[in-house]
Amino acid sequence: MEKRIFQRIGLVGAGLIGGSIAAALGRRIADAALIVHDASPGNAAYVAERHPNGSTGQFADMADCDAIFVATPVASIPGQVEALLALGGDTLVIDTGSAKAEIVSAIAASGVDAARFVPGHPLAGGISTGPGHSTPDIITARPFVLTPSEATAPAALTKARALLETLGAHVVEMDAEAHDQLLARGSHLPHLIAFALAEFAEEEVRDLLPASFRGISSYAASDPRMWADIFRANREGLAEALETFKKRLDLIAAMADEPTPGNLLETLETAKARIDALENDA
């Protein structure tokens, strides 16, 4: 009977993730009201209008919500979660930021009671940003990581899990550090690679750059402000992933300098097997 528990939902941040959460809510619990807030009133209205029961509103209008999603840029999440928790009541607050440890520690440092806050992150991924690309499919049937902190009340975690499962998400629980390492390796480093590789895309050689260069560097077409925020928020996880990655690059390059190809070939074969397994899994 999850649908009865959630009659009124808040959404702060009407970008791609917020818009997709709204779309999933509209499909799965259409009768629950949705109150949408965004720094851009146009984005808020765009998302609210596409929900069967949506309207725009301010933080104060969300005080009696059963749950509020915070889907704003990662640098502004702590302040917004703190403000929403300060409204009091019984409202569950779930964020969607891509770097969890920094968000959790900033909120802990603020002194607010974070029992009703469940740190989260939908593994939605993609280059497009903005509510115009929203789709429930990046929430439904996709992993949604929850990283409860020491402050998170077990009841809040249970409630968050119930709401996300109602939306069809695959809920995965892990601690913030494990999440940040996973995302550093799986998303933040890949984007850093793309931004760094872009340096080679000089105008004189642009027509001659092969498909592999284009495919890998295409992730640097992502929103620079969003990625500046994420790299800063998860700078420790990113630095650790980068060190491991550079060692691996050096190791393979050094093997290319050995008199016989054995080690190099074996290493490339192992890598290929891992990626074949990844692709067959998808």
Add this chain to the structure above:
Amino acid sequence: MEKRIFQRIGLVGAGLIGGSIAAALGRRIADAALIVHDASPGNAAYVAERHPNGSTGQFADMADCDAIFVATPVASIPGQVEALLALGGDTLVIDTGSAKAEIVSAIAASGVDAARFVPGHPLAGGISTGPGHSTPDIITARPFVLTPSEATAPAALTKARALLETLGAHVVEMDAEAHDQLLARGSHLPHLIAFALAEFAEEEVRDLLPASFRGISSYAASDPRMWADIFRANREGLAEALETFKKRLDLIAAMADEPTPGNLLETLETAKARIDALENDA
């Protein structure tokens, strides 16, 4: 009247590139005979059968060819070009290897007269290998780089250019070192990145790896033997590209540690602009 000049063409190596050259020949100069050789007789027959005027043969059968393409793995190209040049006659020999300086210097060191050899490389790119994926479209309307050496006769270069333009390729001339730097940055380093990144695709996190990781690491699904050959042949160019790339990675990561986001944001914006221009160009 290029069609009259080229009445008999040889092809050594019936993989993706060789098969695609055969397909382009079949489409553009169907009346010219094609003699195909490959270490795998099955691959040679597969490509020969799909050409309107094709047959399989040995090196000796190519002695009276007007031109021979050598499209074998990069490590075996020098020996094959030397053997083909040693057949004598007036035959033009064009290779398609992805690392030019090493091929040119190996052939120079062999002492063979390389006047009729034109080092080349079609910028075809892609993950699939094997003649089954052949298409004339990776030759026609695509750049085909020629890197004439000091030994290359001007007449041979002119003839090679005429043949490739008959196939609809965009011929680009540069020296071997410039080619190898371009390919190190544009193809060899991107593939090294993919093979190195694959280390993070551990079984436990496989389901959780985001789209950017999957997209970038997908290039590690390429043929390990081919890439071991290429990394070894262009190890100097690759090492140089890697050093520049690592410095860039470190620089951006260090910016994420600065107290204000200004430098980081500006750098990511510059990178994005470069990739947007690349994509708009394509």
